[in-house]
Amino acid sequence: MKxxxxxxxxxxxxxxxxxxxxxxxVVNVDIDEDVVATLNAGQSPIHEPGLDELVERHAGDRLRAxxxxxxxxxxxxxxxxxxxxxxxxxxxxxxxxxxxxxSLGATLAEKxxxxxxxxxxxxxxxxxxxxxxxxxxxxxxxxxxxxFDVGMNPEFLREGSAVDDxxxxxxxxxxxxxxxxxxxxREIFDPLLERAPEAALVETGIREAEMIKYANNxxxxxxxxxxxxxxxxxxxxxxxxxxxxxxxGLDSRIGAExxxxxxxxxxxxxxxxxxxIVAAARDAGYDPAMLEAAVEVNxxxxxxxxxxxxERVDPDGARVAVLGLAFKxxxxxxxxxxxxxxxxxxxxxxxxxxxxxxxxxxxxxxxFPDIDYADSAADALAGAxxxxxxxxxxxxAALDDEFDxxxxxxxxxxxxxxxxxxxxxxxxxx
Ligand code: NAD
Numbered sequence: 001m002k003x004x005x006x007x008x009x010x011x012x013x014x015x016x017x018x019x020x021x022x023x024x025x026v027v028n029v030d031i032d033e034d035v036v037a038t039l040n041a042g043q044s045p046i047h048e049p050g051l052d053e054l055v056e057r058h059a060g061d062r063l064r065a066x067x068x069x070x071x072x073x074x075x076x077x078x079x080x081x082x083x084x085x086x087x088x089x090x091x092x093x094x095x096x097x098x099x100x101x102x103s104l105g106a107t108l109a110e111k112x113x114x115x116x117x118x119x120x121x122x123x124x125x126x127x128x129x130x131x132x133x134x135x136x137x138x139x140x141x142x143x144x145x146x147x148f149d150v151g152m153n154p155e156f157l158r159e160g161s162a163v164d165d166x167x168x169x170x171x172x173x174x175x176x177x178x179x180x181x182x183x184x185x186r187e188i189f190d191p192l193l194e195r196a197p198e199a200a201l202v203e204t205g206i207r208e209a210e211m212i213k214y215a216n217n218x219x220x221x222x223x224x225x226x227x228x229x230x231x232x233x234x235x236x237x238x239x240x241x242x243x244x245x246x247x248x249g250l251d252s253r254i255g256a257e258x259x260x261x262x263x264x265x266x267x268x269x270x271x272x273x274x275x276x277i278v279a280a281a282r283d284a285g286y287d288p289a290m291l292e293a294a295v296e297v298n299x300x301x302x303x304x305x306x307x308x309x310x311e312r313v314d315p316d317g318a319r320v321a322v323l324g325l326a327f328k329x330x331x332x333x334x335x336x337x338x339x340x341x342x343x344x345x346x347x348x349x350x351x352x353x354x355x356x357x358x359x360x361x362x363x364x365x366x367x368f369p370d371i372d373y374a375d376s377a378a379d380a381l382a383g384a385x386x387x388x389x390x391x392x393x394x395x396x397a398a399l400d401d402e403f404d405x406x407x408x409x410x411x412x413x414x415x416x417x418x419x420x421x422x423x424x425x426x427x428x429x430x
Contacts, residue, residue, distance in 0.1 A: 001024050001025070001076050001077065001187060001188055002024070002025045002026075002027075002074060002075040002076050002077075003016075003019055003024050003025070003026050003027075003075055003076065003077055003078070003079065003188065004026070004027050004028075004029060004071060004072045004075040004077070004078045004079070005019075005026060005027070005028050005029070005078070005079045005081055005120075006029045006030075006069075006072075006078060006079065006080050006081065006082060006100050006104060007028075007029075007030060007080065007081040007082040007083070007100065007121075008028040008029075008030040008032075008035050008036070008039060008045065008065060008081075009045075009046065009081065009082075009083065010046055010048070010159055010162065010268070010333070011081045011120060011121075011155050011157065011162075012028060012030070012079075012081035012082075012120075013028065013039070013044055013045060013046055013048075013051065013055070014048060014051060014157060014162040014163060014166055015079065015081060015120065015155070015166060016028045016063060017044070017051055017054035017055050017058060017063060017163070018054065018163060018166045018167055018192075019188075020054070020058035020061075020062040020063040021054050021057070021058060021167070022167075022191040022192055022195065023062075023191050024062065024188070024191070025062050025075075026058075026062060026063050026064075027063075027064050027065065027066060027071045027072075027074075027075065028063070028064070028065040028066070029065070029066055029067070029068070029069055029071055029072065030065065030067065031067060032067075033067055035065070036065040036066060036067055039055060039059060039063070039064070039065035040059060040060070040064060040065050041059070042055060042056045042059040042060065043055060043056070043059075046332075047331065047332040047359055048159070048160070048162045048163060048331070049160070049161065049162075049163065049164075049330065050163040050164065051162065051163055054163065069103050069104065069106075069107040070107060070110075072104060072107050072108070072111075072115075073107065073110060073111050075115075076115070076116065076184065077115065077116035077117070077118060077184055077185075077188060078104060078115065078116070078117050078118065079118045079120040079153070080097060080100060080101065080104070080117065080118065080119050080120055080121055080132070081120040081121060081155075082096045082097050082100050082121050083096050083121070083268075084096070084097060084121045084122055084123055084272075084276075085272055086271075086272040086275045086276045086279070089279060090275035090276060090278060090279035091276060091279040091280070091283075092123065092124050092127075092272075092276040092279075092280070094123070094127065094131060097121060097123065097127075097131075097132070098131065098135060101131075101132050101135045101136060101139075102135055102139050104117065104136065104139075105135055105136040105137070105138065105139025105140040106139045106140070107140075108136065108139075108140040108142065108147070108148060109139070109140045109141050109142070111140075111147075111148075114146075114147065114148060114149065114180065115147075115148045115149075116148065116149045116150075116151055116180075116181055116184040116185065117132065117136060117148055117149070117150050117151070118150070118151040118152065118153050118185065119132060119150070119151070119152045119153070119206075119210070120153055120154075120155055122154060122155075122210075122213050122214070122217075122269065122273055122276075123152075123210055124210065124214075124276060124277070124280045125207040125208075125210040125211045125214075125280075126207055126210070127210060128150050128151075128152050128175075128206050128207075128210065129150070129177070129206055129207065132150060133150045136148060136150070145178050149176070149178045149180050149181030149184070150176075150177070150181065150206065151174065151175060151176045151181045151182075151184075151185050151206065152174075152175035152176075152206045152207075152209035152210055153172075153173065153174055153175065153185065153189075153209065154173050154175075154209055154210070154212055154213030154216075155213075156169060156170070156171070156213075156216060157169075159267065159268070159327075159328070159330070159331040159333050160328060160329065160330025160331040161330065167192070167195065167196065168196050168198075168199070169192075169196060169199045170199065170200065171199060171200040171201070171202055172189050172192065172193065172199055172200070172201050172202065173202045173204065173209050173212050173213075174186065174189065174201070174202070174203050174204070174209070175204050175205055175206040175207070175208060175209025175210065176203075176205075176206065177205060177206050182203060186203075189201075213273075214273055214276070214277040217269055217270055217273040217274065218273070218274055218277055218291055218294075220258050220265075220270070221265050221270040221273075221274050221291075221294050221298070222290055222291060222294040223258045223259070224258055224259075224260075224261075224264065224265050224298075225264075225265075225293070225294035225295075225297040225298050226294075226297075227245055227258070227259045227260070227261045228261050228262070228264060228297050228298070228301055228430065229297050230244065230245070230261070231244075231245065231261030231430035232297075232300075232304070232430065234430070235428075235430055241261050241430045242260075242261070242416060242430075245259045245260070245261060246259075260392075260415075260416075261416075261429075261430040262301070262392070262414050262415045262416065262429060262430060263301045263302055263305055263338045263342075263390060263414030263415065263429055264297075264298040264299075264301035264302065264338055265298055266327035266328075266335070266336040266337045266338050266340075267327040267328065267333065267335060267336055267337075268327075268333060268335040268336065270336075271295075271298075271336045272336070274291055274294065274295055275295070277291065278291050278292060278295070299341075301338070301414075301429065302338055302341040302342045302345065303341075303345070304429060305342065305388060305412055305414050305429050306342065306345050306346070306349070308412050308427050308429060309386055309388065309410070309412050309427075311427075312386065312410045312412075312425060312427065313385050313386045313410050315346055315349035315350060315351040315386075316349055316350035316351070317350055317351075317352070318351050318352065318385040318386060319351070319352045319353075319354065319383060319384045319385050319386075320346055320351045320352070320353055320354070320384060320385065320386050320387070320388060321354050321355075321356065321374070321377075321380040321381050321384040321386070321387040321388070321406075322339055322342060322343060322346070322353055322354070322355045322356070322380075322387075322388050322390055323356055323357075323377055323380060323387055323388065323389045323390060323391070323393075323396050324339060324356075324357055324389060324390040324391025324392070324393055324396065324415075325337060325339045325355050325356070325357035325360045325361060325363075325364040325390070325391065326357055326359065326360035326363075326391050326393075327391070328391060328392075329391055329392055329393045329394065331359075331360070332357075332359040332360040332362070332363055333360070333363070334360050334363045334364045334367065337360075337364070337390075337391070338390050338391075338414065339355070339364065339390045339391070340367065342388060342390060343355065343368055343371060347371070352372070353368075353371040353372065354371065354372040354373065354374050354380050354384065355368070355371055355372070355373050355374070355380070356373065356374040356375075356376065356377050356379070356380035357391065357393070358393055358395060361373050377395060377396065377399055377402060378402040378405065381399075381402050381403060381405050381406050381409075382405040382406070383405065383406070383407065384406050384407075385406070385407055385408070385410065386406075386410040386411070386412065387403075387406065387409070387410070387411045387412070388412050388414060389411065389412070389413045389414055389415055389417060389418055390414050390415070391415070392415035392417050396415075396417055396418060397417040397418065397419065399418060399419075400419065400421070403423070403424050404423065408425070409423060409424045409425060410424075410425045410427070411424055411425065411426050411427065412427045412428075412429065413426065413427065413428050413429065414429045416428050416429075416430065
């Protein structure tokens, strides 16, 4: 099939390259000329394992990019893969989606035959039916269900394993409200379901598809927060939280995944998605107590980490190495990374901060241009008074002699990955 993807960020680029690999003809439309030029040069604009190879393989053939929305006219369906951030009070900010939808609608005015518009972005239930579809009608002059159909296909890929997650998903959720929309969606995903026969297919309504994405993320975020809450209790009683969490994970009703306690969740999705569904619930008159508590526990973890540091080292005037700036290993994404509140608090406390990350330094530098950055963990540790381990990159688990370059090695481990040994004052957050 011929597909257009509006937005070529983490999700848009990944799904475009994967759809091309599945045999579809794909065009990415993005307003960022650099992103478009990079893709057309056969490179991925984002760091994601396996993505460079896919882009290189298909660029100039089944995959291309443009800034021109007219490219949509030659396609059967368009996916909206645009950012949906939360505003200051947590509500979803639909301004990027709305701007792109207006451009898409105006373009579809010229389209002969029907077209399917699929919301790929994470949006609050009713958004596709009550915001996207009316905007498309207004700007295309066509009627939903006649001139075009709308659908919703939430994305569950994780940064750091986006390609594998997309091509080998646990489930594919297809939301539609017309038979034609449902059929076109199924046709688009048939090659994926053939390649990944274990994947469950969930065909549902549009607002259910929208809510499944929030429920999925909220559940995972709350699972980590509950693990952290229990781990904090463990610490108060001198109980090894990892032994406890590993043991409860053996109960199939609980499951072992997402039970690692630590400095908490971040990234481009969990914080804003939990905030948005909490805000939407409150708007509807419901207080989602569990989700509010999940956020509160998460906000506390970096504060607890600094409290532990303070018991050993006064941050005022101390040189503190922050190891790990990405929100998780395997990505250069620093959005809502736990390093952000930690670096903010360290600087407020008068610390001299040096950051290190294997791939995320450039992105972190945009947020914090004034701290020092090291080219290796060893360089960051040299001469530091304390080290905070914030992201569980494998290379931090292998650190050993490098700690000897610290004056009096004090390590506060937010991910329980550093190997304890003589000569290091080791404190685990949980
Ligand atoms: P992103 O910010 O990385 O990418 C958005 C892209 O849209 C950018 O390249 C930007 O230049 C482009 N853009 C902005 N305005 C445009 C316009 N008017 N026309 C065309 N292009 C435009 O976003 P993302 O991380 O890919 O997230 C997209 C959506 O997918 C969000 O709703 C997010 O919640 C959801 N999601 C993200 C992930 C993830 O891991 N990042 C996972 C699942 C779902």
